[in-house]
Amino acid sequence: MDIRLLDAEPTAEERSAVDDVLGAPGSSWDGGDRGSARDSHTAEFGGRATRERRHLLLPAFQALQARVGFITEGGLDYVCARLGVPPAEAWGVATFYAMLATSPRPRRMVHVCDDIACRAKGAAGLCASLEREAGAPISHEPAGHHVALDREKAAWMHSPCLGLCDVAPAALVVEAGAKTVERSIGHATKDGVLSLLGGKAPGPDGASTPHIGRSPLIVGGGLLERVGKVDPASLAAYRAAGGYAALAKAVDMGAEGVIREVTASNLVGRGGAAFPTGRKWEAVRTQPAQPHYLVCNADESEPGTFKDRVLLTEDPFAIVEAMTIGAFATGAEKGFLYIRADYPLAYERMQGAIVQARAAGLLGENILGRGLRFDIEIRRGAGAYICGEETALFESIEGKRGEPRNKPPFPVSYGLFGKPTTMNNVETFANIPAIVLDGGAAFAKVGTAQSTGTRLFCLSGTVRKPGVYEVPFGTKLSALIGMAGGVPEGRTLKAVLLGGAAGGFVRADELDITLTHEDTRATGTTLGSGVVMLFDETADLRDAVLRIAAFFRDESCGQCVPCRVGTVRQEEALHRIASGKMRGGVKGELALLDELGDAMKDGSICGLGQTAYSAVESAIKRLGLYSDAGSATA
Amino acid sequence: MxxxxxxxxxxxxxxxxxxxxxxxxxxxxxxxxxxxxxxxxxxxxxxxxxxxxxxxxxxxxxxxxxxxxxxxxxxxxxxxxxxxxxxxxxxxxxxxxxxxxxxxxxxxxxxxxxxxxxxxxxxxxxxxxxxxxxxxxxxxxxxxxxxxxxxxxxxxxxxxxxxxxxxxxRGQNNVQGGGDMGAIPNKYPGFQEITDPSIQARFEKHWTVKLQPEAGRNLTQMLHAMASGEMTSLYVIGENPVQSDADGHHVEQALKGLDHLVVQEIVMTKTAELAHVVLPAAATWCEGEGTVTNSERRVQRCRKASEPPDGAKDELWIIAQIAKRLGHDWGTPTAEEVWNEFREVAPEFAGGMSYERLDALNGIQWPCPDESHPGTTFLHERLWEKGEKRGPAAPFTVVRHEGPVEMPDAEFPLLLTTGRRLESYNTGVQTAGYDSPLHWGEMLDISPEDAARLGISDNEEARITSRRGSVVAPAHIDRSLRAGMVFMTFHFPENVATNLLTLDVSDPKSGTAEFKACAVRVEPSRALAGSAHT
Amino acid sequence: MTTPFVQIRRPDREPKKMVELQVDGIAVSVPEGTTILGAARTIGIDIPTLCYLETLRPVNVCRVCMVEVEGSRVLVPSCSRAAEPGMIVRTGNDRVKHTRKMVLELLASSVDLSTTPGMAALLDEYECDPERYGPPAPPAAAGVRDAAVCGHHTPPNPDFAATLAQPPIVDNDLYVRDYAKCVLCYKCVEACGVDHQNTFAIAVAGRGFDARISTELAVTLPDSACVYCGNCIAVCPTGALMAKREFDMRGDGSWHEEKQTSADTICPYCGVGCTLTLHVQDNEIVKATSPLDNGITMGNLCIKGRFGWRFVQRKPEAGSQEAGTGAL
Structure with a gap:
């Protein structure tokens, strides 16, 4: 391709960071030194083979970010030269992801979460005191005023949900360099963050000691069986605990046999959409187009969700095994695990699990000596909630902006790289080994007829014992909350956010809801990604609603008009109410919000826009949060 | 494609x-x-x-x-x-x-x-x-x-x-059409052989004049004939040979030696400046009517969009006026009438291409013998036919590598090759007229290695000298070039007359000139400035 | 070695199967692969579009063309969704009209649509009231929107409605980019990119409301990969991208489309034979385009075709003897 570069020279550091990911240049035409006689007379760079390496764009940027702390001009230019990506395209990708900085940043950054769960636990106060004592955060607004920034002096910035709601308020420290430091911080305090900003080395990862709870109704097995008991860094320990028996059995059963059991189990996706897994797998298996891909969606970014983090961190081999079974069943030889950027420990554990599995002949060629071929590549997200949407995730793996595609065509026929693709959520995969071992019928006995098996819920907010809880489908919401101890002593539950920012609020008098797909549908709620976030009277619900509105505005990819502009107008209307500057009174604003909500729901390309009004709507209609707001000014 | x-x-x-x-x-x-x-x-x-x-x-x-x-x-x-x-x-x-x-x-x-x-x-x-x-x-x-x-x-x-x-x-919008219409020395319209007596007879009957039976000279031969005094008059229509042809000095001398030079042009070119008579013409592509043929043999109509400037005349009118003064009153034919005459004299070629059909089909690819024919997407399909329908065999031709006439040597160590850039065109007569941000003027593209060896930095003036002439142009260090090669265009002859450098050697079969290879020497201009007085 | 079968003629295309569907109660039969929009147009039902163009792959982002398909949870974009057997489509019921009205209103409240052909009528037809979102925020200073990064934003000012208002970018003599008028339809990116020109000088950068069309690091066009083919201008539906000539003439009030005539001719440069539609006002060429349905150009031109026609109408300098020939 005849691309025009910026003419900015990369530093040795930038060059080596990129080469670590892409390998050394093949010729002078893709960034190597001139002078070879062969290069004077031939080049194989720039054609189809080059364009097929586009998917390495994001990993190359991440390498720059991890080494240097931001995407420099020279670094951008070098990546473009190496991959033959036009700089404007590359810029479009770099500016899409919040964890990639395109203007100078200090090497060490502390990302302080101020999303809904952390707000309920005092994040706003934490940020305010940080601002007083450590100075203003690095702003996401135009970069101009950071020009004089000291790269060696650490700084902090606001972050959307970090998936650490069980240890809220949370933060993440990232230090760029030859050896990148990334550490999740739980129970963040002002002093703790200040010491990190002062240069102190971070302690152990805050995600390493999750709290889990299991319903007494689960006897034997379950998704959390090994958590906290089996060493997540040891393949031997996993096998000793029964690991990899399922894969062996799956190969005995054959692909169709596996899919038969998965179908019989009535397992549905745990990512939010609740699509039957067996049907999906069968659809991919029978697609004539080749190759087939398998993707594990570990981009858990729904505010309030952290269950997948616990599975990835505490039981990584189970995910590797389950993906291998899925690949066997659907005829895929290549799998991707797309994990959100801000799960460093989960990333490390998964990476370790894959390396060990490969060494043990459980990934790669001739798995288990049975002629099975499959391998997994981890791709990390870069700070974009939208990439949890399946087609946006494909785009992201392909090295593009994470913009969702219009469907149809569906991923089962046109997925990653335009090929038939199975994508499932981490928790969905985690159910597979048990289904293979015990059979679909046994699995279907747990839960209700329509919602089979167990489900992980993420309890957070003003709850006494936050953590991941596993209960059979059919458990009452009240019982689940009871397991976590409810709100702290002496406080009153005001509302529960069920399903995440894309879910909705329910009132304290609605806890009789049965946690099944059918009952939540009937009551106009959703299980979503398993978020159960509690708000007592100390939490500011209207503030939570404003945060949700801001979140959707920040995370909208910007492609379609209803979502791009609708999320802005929604947030503006809520701010007008908050500041008492309503147009047409509260009634007028609420009517406007409803009109916007309908258009976003009906007109948006993907689930983000379609659900951007859900939580706001429930706050208005279920909680009646604004029913008294208008009296003063309407 | x-x-x-x-x-x-x-x-x-x-x-x-x-x-x-x-x-x-x-x-x-x-x-x-x-x-x-x-x-x-x-x-x-x-x-x-x-x-x-x-x-x-x-x-x-x-x-x-x-x-x-x-x-x-x-x-x-x-x-x-x-x-x-x-x-x-x-x-x-x-x-x-x-x-x-x-x-x-x-x-x-x-x-x-x-x-x-x-x-x-x-x-x-x-x-x-x-x-x-x-x-x-x-x-x-x-x-x-x-x-x-x-x-x-x-x-x-x-x-x-x-x-x-x-x-x-095809490099020009109607180089194909010129050939189609017979503007080549050895063919009548529709690529019919001048030397074939039966065809000649047909044209003589149609045009009611006696036609000379010999093929004419190609451009290179004409220049030689002018230089030798064999040719004394020349009528140039829309061409700027002083700047577009190889070895510009030689062309200019040939034209200056003519008894009579007529140039029909839309702007005052260097060639027109040498003319005894300049005939200001309308730009037919937008101020007149006609047809052009593109690279895929598609004949398409040009239509009048605006009136020519005062004094500029329609080209058909000019030619008809000249004919009249030479004793042939053609009246004032329209472009369509001329085209229809062409269809009559070359029916197998263009018989089916009426203006009406050209409009309706967005142009037609020749040959198109009759009005039910859709035009011909690709040629030589007959070679796959069986028996009679296959026609004459396609001949292989033995060709041998000879290499360029002039190769680099100690005195002129670099090989200059020439070509076009995106935003400009030929001698710049047309493209000099718009404010293109890509309009950087002539440059000498040179490899980083040669530039370093010669001590020339980017944008620095360099002198380029061949056996025939010498010009100065800013250097542009170009990583797409290997050492030993330099590249220039001839888009800016006013400033840098690249064709003073190129060779007047041409192909005996087609008459095209060797623009693509000549040996040159490059030096930083500043180094020479110092020694110019010695 | 002999190939057993040699394809001589263009391979026959299998005749496409016909798909029967119902649009607004009318039975329609269209070849497989036809979009709902295409099907509707065959029976004279016109669905408005903004980001759709015959010569570009549909990106279905503007959501103006949304229609209801029975059985679908949400509305579907008619410009890209293929007709399926038995589909029951409604192109103008209340639900469809509401989304269309909101989309138009949201655009009108944030983008300057004053040079979007047909837009005023559409806004009237759907009774859009862009003012109801509040007075438009003051324009951003040059470069501010180009520097926006994703993540947390400054909370909205309740006194204003956010807009894209910003000064036009005039950084070269051929075209102007006025992103206050950009609806982010992606057409220019597609035309510059893989659909036609493959130069990739521009792309969408940033995210959400801050998403914008940008060169790398928002450098000026002359510093970018731009080759000034103007194929982006040709597809821009709102006049955000405009030839400088037209921009200047509109600026000084001398642009009069109603006085313009046009003629199709062939580009005077290389041998490809691109059809040029010359737009003439007062006997002066003011713009060159190419028809979208032209098999050679698909509406595209190169810099020479799009802009290189000035040589025919350079005025002779005062006192010049070269009447009618112009200057060099």
Whole structure:
């Protein structure tokens, strides 16, 4: 391709960071030194083979970010030269992801979460005191005023949900360099963050000691069986605990046999959409187009969700095994695990699990000596909630902006790289080994007829014992909350956010809801990604609603008009109410919000826009949060 | 083009010179076609290639003969096509036998494995085509270069079929149409032979005049005839040879020696400045009517969009007025009337192309003999027919590598090759008129290695000297060039008369000049300024 | 070695199967692969579009063309959704009209649509009231929107409605980019990119409401990969991208489309034979385009075709003897 570069020279550091990911240049035409006689007379760079390496764009940027702390001009230019990506395209990708900085940043950054769960636990106060004592955060607004920034002096910035709601308020420290430091911080305090900003080395990862709870109704097995008991860094320990028996059995059963059991189990996706897994797998298996891909969606970014983090961190081999079974069943030889950027420990554990599995002949060629071929590549997200949407995730793996595609065509026929693709959520995969071992019928006995098996819920907010809880489908919401101890002593539950920012609020008098797909549908709620976030009277619900509105505005990819502009107008209307500057009174604003909500729901390309009004709507209609707001000014 | 499997783009920087044609090539590429680009420079076009073959300037025949030998030895010849539809194969086969991969690599500079891969890919492809431009034809052995490429297509059966063939990209909007209409020295309109008495008789009857039976001179021959005093008068229509032809000094002298020079032009060119009479003409493409024929033989209508400036006359009117003064009153024919006369004298060629049909079908590809004929998408399909319908065999032609006439030596160590850039055109008569942000003026593209060796930095003025002349232009360090080669255009003759450097050597068969290779010396201009007084 | 079968003519295309569907109660039969929009147009039902163009792959982002398909949870974009057998489509019921009205209103409240052909009528037809979102925020200073990064934003100012208002970018003599008028339809990116030109000088950068069309690092066009083919201008539906000539003439009030005539001719440069539609006002060429349905150009041109026609109408300098020939 005849691309025009910026003419900015990369530093040795930038060059080596990129080469670590892409390998050394093949010729002078893709960034190597001139002078070879062969290069004077031939080049194989720039054609189809080059364009097929586009998917390495994001990993190359991440390498720059991890080494240097931001995407420099020279670094951008070098990546473009190496991959033959036009700089404007590359810029479009770099500016899409919040964890990639395109203007100078200090090497060490502390990302302080101020999303809904952390707000309920005092994040706003934490940020305010940080601002007083450590100075203003690095702003996401135009970069101009950071020009004089000291790269060696650490700084902090606001972050959307970090998936650490069980240890809220949370933060993440990232230090760029030859050896990148990334550490999740739980129970963040002002002093703790200040010491990190002062240069102190971070302690152990805050995600390493999750709290889990299991319903007494689960006897034997379950998704959390090994958590906290089996060493997540040891393949031997996993096998000793029964690991990899399922894969062996799956190969005995054959692909169709596996899919038969998965179908019989009535397992549905745990990512939010609740699509039957067996049907999906069968659809991919029978697609004539080749190759087939398998993707594990570990981009858990729904505010309030952290269950997948616990599975990835505490039981990584189970995910590797389950993906291998899925690949066997659907005829895929290549799998991707797309994990959100801000799960460093989960990333490390998964990476370790894959390396060990490969060494043990459980990934790669001739798995288990049975002629099975499959391998997994981890791709990390870069700070974009939208990439949890399946087609946006494909785009992201392909090295593009994470913009969702219009469907149809569906991923089962046109997925990653335009090929038939199975994508499932981490928790969905985690159910597979048990289904293979015990059979679909046994699995279907747990839960209700329509919602089979167990489900992980993420309890957070003003709850006494936050953590991941596993209960059979059919458990009452009240019982689940009871397991976590409810709100702290002496406080009153005001509302529960069920399903995440894309879910909705329910009132304290609605806890009789049965946690099944059918009952939540009937009551106009959703299980979503398993978020159960509690708000007592100390939490500011209207503030939570404003945060949700801001979140959707920040995370909208910007492609379609209803979502791009609708999320802005929604947030503006809520701010007008908050500041008492309503147009047409509260009634007028609420009517406007409803009109916007309908258009976003009906007109948006993907689930983000379609659900951007859900939580706001429930706050208005279920909680009646604004029913008294208008009296003063309407 | 969009549905082919392999494209050899040979001696063409179509990305810059034929941008919209390149769109179609890109569609082919996105549909899965493999692109090989043969060009001494790794041009914008070459940067799209799956494989770039950066052959030495003027080694095209060596490359194609080497590929041919490899195809023959690898058993990849399309035997059926060769035996049914071609002639001269055995002689051709013998002639390429000495072009081993090793010899080919030595002559072209392209590594042997790359030549081999290209040859195999081309021969094995279901559909493949070769497209070329002036990189093939602006050589002293231009016709042989073209024949060498045709040989490759014949050898592999990539001719006369959908998605296949030999495709020369025309450099000017009506260079094809000029030939169609008989503006070449040896043909009547519709490519009918001047020397064929029956055809001549037909034209004499139609035009009711006696026609001279000899083929005329081509441009290069005309210049020589002017220089020798054989030719004393010249009528130039819309051409600027003083600046567009090789060895500009020589052309200017030839024109100055004429008794009578008439130039019909839309602007006052350097050539027009030498004229005894200038006939200001309307720009027919937008201030008049007519037709043009593009590279795919598509005849399309030009239509009048605006009135010419005061004093400029319609070209047909001018020609008719001259005819009148020469004793032939043609009246005031319209473009359509002239076109219809052409249809009458070349019915097999254009009989079916009425203005009405040209409008309705967005142009028609010749030949189009009657009004029910849709036009001809590709030629030579007959070669695949059986028996009589196949017609005469397509001949292989033996061609041998000779290399450029002038090679670098100690005194003139660099090889200058010339071409076009995207935003400009030929001598800049037309493109000098708009405010293009890409309008950087003439530059000397030079490799980083040569620039460093000569102590020339980017944008620094450099003096370029050949055996024939010397010019000054700013240097542009270009990573797409290898050491030993420099590149210039001739878009800015007012400032840098590149063609003072080029050779007046032309192909005896076609008359095209060797613009693509001449030996030069480059020095920093500042170094010379210091010594200019000594 | 002989190939057993040699394809001579263009391979026959299998005749496409016909798909029967119902649009607004009318039975329609269209070849497989036809979009709902295409099907509707065959029976004279016109669905408004903004980001759709015949010569570009549909990106279905503007959501103006949304229609209801029975059984679908949400509305579907008619410009890209293929007709399926038995589909029951409604192109103008209340639900469809509401979304269309909101989309138009949201655009009108944030983008300057004053030079979007047909837009005023559409806004009237759907009774859009862009003012109800509040007075438009003051324009951003030059470069501010180009520097926006994703993540947390400054909370909205309740006194204003956010807009894209910003000064036009005039950084070269051929065209102007006025992103206050950009609806982010992606057409220019597609035309510059893989659909036609493959130069990739521009792309969408940033995210959400801050998403914008940008060169790398928002450098000026002359510093970018731009080759000034103007194929982006040709597809821009709102006049955000405009030839400088037209921009200047509109600026000084001398642009009069109603006085313009046009003629199709062939580009005077290379041998490809691109059809040029010359737009003439007062006997002066003011613009060159190419028809979208032209098989050679698909509406595209190169810099020479799009802008290189000035040589025919350079005025002779005062006192010049070269009447009618112009200057060099």
């Amino acid at each position: 969009e549905e082919t499997d392999v494209v050899f783009l040979w001696g063409s920087n179509a990305r810059a010179a034929h941008p919209i044609w390149f769109h179609h090539l890109l569609k082919g590429i996105h549909n899965g076609a493999k692109l090989y680009v043969m060009d001494p420079r790794r041009t914008e076009s070459a940067q799209w290639a799956d494989v770039w073959l950066g052959l030495n300037v003027g080694s095209d025949i060596a490359l194609s003969n080497t590929m041919a030998r490899e195809i023959i030895h690898a058993g990849l010849v399309h035997q059926e096509f060769v035996s049914n539809a071609t002639s001269g194969y055995e002689a051709y086969k013998a002639s390429v036998e000495s072009y081993t991969l090793e010899k080919g690599a030595l002559l072209t500079g392209v590594p042997a494995d790359v030549i081999r891969d290209a040859a195999h890919t081309f021969a094995k492809a279901d559909r493949a085509m070769i497209c070329w431009t002036l990189g093939i034809t602006q050589h002293h052995d231009a016709a042989d270069n073209v024949l060498a490429l045709i040989n490759l297509c014949l050898l592999t059966g990539h001719v006369g079929r959908w998605g296949c063939g030999c495709n020369p990209l």
